Each structure stands twice: as C-alpha cells, then as structure tokens.
Amino acid sequence: MNDLSDIRRGAFAPGNSADMAEALVLETGLRVDETRRRGRGTAMNVSGRYETLAREAEDDGWNTLEDLEPFKTEVQVEKPRSIISRNDSPDIPFDRSVNPYRGCEHGCVYCFARPTHAFMGLSPGLDFEAKLFAKPDAAKLLERELAKPGYKVKPIAIGTNTDPYQPIDKDWRLMRQVIEVLKAADHPVMIVTKSALVTRDIDLLAPMAEKGLVKVGLSVTTLDRKLARLMEPRASTPSKRLEAVRALAEAGIPTSVLVAPIIPALNDHEIERILESAKTAGASEASYVLLRLPLEVSPLFRDWLLRNYPDRYRHVMSLVRSMRGGKDYDAEFGKRMKGAGPYAWQIGRRFDMAARRLELNTTRRALNCDLFVPPLGMGVQLSLL
Template structure:
C-alpha cells in the first residue's frame, strides 16, 4: 500500500514526519496559490470522486501557464422537484429538513457537507465554497408540499447541511421567504446557523416562537477570533454569534448553542468557556458534535491543519483516530456524532458537567404541530370540489 493510498483509506503511520505527511496530503490535489484563494477555507480543489478523470495544473518549467484569476463566488439556480428532504437517521432529532442552498460560502474547513458537491461534478474543496447553487423555487415548492392532503406535520430543520444564512442570503432572501410560508401555515421550524444574519428575521421568528413554533441554535466553535478566522473564514465572528444568541433570546425565541465541531487538541479546551459565554448571552440549551471527517473532508482538513498548526498535526490526528476506531472517521450510527473511546468519553462528561453547572438543558421546549393550517396560495393545486 502506498503512502497516498494509506492516507485516502485513513491509515496512520506514527513514524511519518510532518514533511512526509504534508507531501502525502498535497498528493491528493495541488494547492491553489494563496492569492487565488484568499478568504477561503480550503487550499485544495481536487476533482470530484465521481469524475472519470482527475486534472492537476502544474508548471512544467516552460512558463506556459498564464496567471489565473482569484476564486470568485458564483451562484447558479437549481430547480429541484421537491424541497423537503427526509431521513431515517436514528441519531438525529428530526426526520425532515430544507436546504435553500447547495454549497456554502462560509468555507468552514471541517464541514461534513463538502462531499455533496461531488454529486454536481464539482470539488469538495474550493468549489464547495465558491460555486454555489440557490433554490429560488423553494418557497413555492414548500407551499405545495405542505398543502398535500397526506402531509403529516413534524418540525422542519433548516441549516443541518449548509447554512441558510450564508452571505448570499442577503441578496437571494430564500430563507426569509421559506419562513414566511412556514409562519403563514403555523408550521414548526428548528434553525441552526453560525451567522448573525438570523437576527434579520426576528420579526418572523418571534411571533412563531410565541405560538411554540420556532427555536434557534447558533453554532459557536471557538471564542478565539484567530482560530475562527482560519477555520471558518466567512462566517460571523464569535462575538457576533454571541450577540445573536442574546438578540434571539431577548426576542422570546428559545435559543441554544451548538459547540461543533469539537476538535481534540485544538478547541476542546474551550468547551466550558463557550458554554459560559453562551449561557451569559441567553442560551437555554446546549449540544455538541465531535469533528467528522467523511470522504474528501479528511484530506482537506489535514491539509488545513498542516498549513495552520503544523506542530499539532500528529497529536490532533492521533486523538481523532483514537475516537474513530483507528480511522479518520467512523460513520456508524450512534458513534458518528460523539465518537468512542476514553477521550470521547472524557469530552462527553466535561460537556455534561459544564451544562449541568450552568443549568442548561433543564427543559427542552417541544414545538407544537397541532395548529398547522395547510396553505392555499400560489403553487397549490386547488380542489375541483
């Protein structure tokens, strides 16, 4: 087995130096020049895993490669047939979700949704952050699906894959239109975001929350602005997220904090500090997720780690693998969110003790579904009776 194939399969050679590890990581895709990717999380843009050919640009010494332009955010319109996605995962608390966008400009290097860009023939690296897809028909499709006679009401989760309040939402406003449909139908919604832009929609969410129809969770990965800037380059800063928790809570909307992902030897020492800050800001609930490195996320994250924290590379990855059965990732239900082993157990107990001390999660407010009113607007098939 070659070093490259070992890396792709998640094998770990403890004797490797950081230099050899770096050579292995960059063997999965040529690093893009920093001037072309400034403000982005990933430095690689390897071909999608379903593509029949891989292409790497390199300088052959003949100076034939012209200077390439920087990666700019491009948005294409996607026209899905349905907008509600359903799942049967036993380790998450919802069975349906909506994603107004595909791809995410926040550029979080650890994002487990990155591999979904392969379905579009694109890279999970820089393409995921720069080549985005918007679904402007989502509000109309949602209205149509909610109006179906056999529709059964359950809370819809938004922000579980890509962030509905990423920067392009300022222009497209798809998330706001979705909330308008849900509000009109008295439909319950759960939102997860790492953007302070959620406060824009307090005028919609507050009346919904008063009826028991809405709650908001805001992801706070770290309080270290330098680490956040490197790891989540276009997301709201940590102070802005805490301000958003405060604004949401003061508006009467149940607010929670999601400490995710927890990365051993990088931000796990901040668990208690993040919970303290979130509680002070008004959070009533808290949860966490351990770092997940499925498919292409693994080489992207390891490349990022080598570029930003080369001295911690071996230690971080050793701890990650100790919680994932010796691999970079274990997708087994029941383990993928929290991991396994002594270190994962320790993280779980620390989180539980801190949450208990701060009186978080004393009660979890259940969203109502008994006041739902099927929509009768545009896009809905009217009855002939």
C-alpha cells in the same frame, strides 16, 4: 506509498507521520496558490470521487499559472422538483429538512457536507466554497408540498447540510421566503446557523416563537477570533454569533448553542468557556458534535492542519483516531456524532457537567405541531368543495 486516489478519499494509514502526509500533498501538487484562494477555508480543489479523471494545475514553463483568476463566488440556479428531504437516521432529532442552497460560502474547512458537491461533478474543496447553487423556487415548492393531502406535520430542520444564512442570502433572501411560508402555515421549524444574518428575520421568528413553532441554534466552534478566521473564514465572528444569541433570546425566541465541531487538542479546551458565554448571552439549551471527517473532508482537514498547526498535526490526528476506532472517521449510527473511547467519554462528561452547572438543558421545549394549517397559496390546487 499512497497514490493520488488514496489522498482524495483520505486513505492515509494511521501510522503515517505528518512528514509523510505533507510530502504526499506537496508531491501531487494539490494545493492551489494562496493568491488565488485568499479568504477560503481549504487550499485544495481535488476532483470529486465520482470523476474518472483527476485534474491538477501544472505550470508548463510559460508562467501560465500566474494567469489563472482567483476563486470568485459564483451562484448557479438549481431547479429541483421537491424541496423537503427525508431521512430515517436514528441519531438525529428530525426526519425532514429543507436546504435553500447547495455549497456554502462560509468555507468551514471541517464541514461534513463538502462531499455532497461531488454529486454535482464538482470538488468538495474550493468548489464547495465558491461554486454555489441557489434554489429560487424553494418557498414555492415548500408551499406546494405542505399542501399535499395527507401531509403529516413534524418539525422541519433548516441548516443541517449547508448554512441557510450564508453571505449570499443577503441578496437572494431565500431563507426569509421559506420562513414566510412556514409562518403562514403555523408549521414548526428548527434552524441552525453560524451567521448573525438570522437576526434579520426576528420579525418573523418572534411571532412564531410565541406559538411554540421555532427554535434557533447558533454554532459556536471557538471564541478565538484568529482560529475562527482560519477554520471558518466567511462565517460571522464568534462575538457576532453570541450577539445574535442575545438578540434572539431577548425577542423571546428559544435559542441554543452548538459547540460544533469539538476538535481535540485544538478547541476542546474551550468547551466550558463557550457554554458560559452562551448562558450569559441568553441561550437555554446546548449540544455538541465531535469532529467528523467523512470521505474528502479528511485530506482537506489534514492539509489545513499541516498548513496552520504543523506542530499539533500528529497529536490532533492521534486523538481523532483514538475516538474513531483507529480511523479518521467512523460513520456508525450512535458513534458518528460523539465518538467512542476514553477521550470521547471525557469530552462528554465535561460538557454534561458544565451544562448542568450552568442550568442549560434543564427543560427542552417541544415544538407545537397542532396549529398547522395547509397553505392555499400560489401553486396550490384549490378544493372544488
């Protein structure tokens, strides 16, 4: 029988039944009362994997749980020393990224970035959706780093970890500040989001697009509004995302659609319809990513399945494991995005055939790295020459 630590790190044996998994969750009391988590993606708030103690809400007989407040979005200020993150992963098309926020209010239950909240001593569950961090100095730090002697230009990716256009950006407007710095320096950028808020910055992005400096990708997981509401409770509706694709394309901004993540037996039947809708809206490129369940994401997603689609639990997880070498997740480069095995191959062929039929990805525009001019703004030491 798995103990609490097994549940927290997602170490259910592949042969365990849905009844066993559900019993483990209920027995340990990991679910937070629905009235306290309304509008959130996950139902659990288990301690992070680096914590020495595991905390559980337990009624002491005096109805104290009823006195707990609902989870409200809280934003703390983070003061990092740098803002450009580097990576050398061989299976992603960029080597640097910027994240103005940590955590994400969209609350996508499947989000592979959830485990990063454990680095802050917080839960990858409800804390990831409700206890957020904003980096108000992001634009200033970016300007400073771009101005460093010897800086070599390559496209910066934004939205690779948490969504830069999540709801709190309506007030903080950090993403607009970052784009202003990139635009002033003629620096290429790739943006990925689930939010229609990206259209707010078309006035900045369109001039950059004329110079070949920007691409925007909208993630469309499903066209089913009910399913989207359950999986991505605070993200823009599918129709709003497609409207954003249209607005960006009409403004001359190269736009792509990411069918991500593809979840077998849940949304994989929508691949062709999503691509058709993307093409109609004006997208010129498309890509996909298979469901990823690293670390704490696995128990969070499986609990979500049990609550919302109990009849599909065994089938979905069986197919997931068939594409992940019998495990919930395989982090091997080259396999983590697309999976392996017959079912993963079938998904790949379906996607490729639909994209070819719709003439998506016929040409992939490379961003222009030749126009970059190092910034000479606030916080940048001027030359003495």
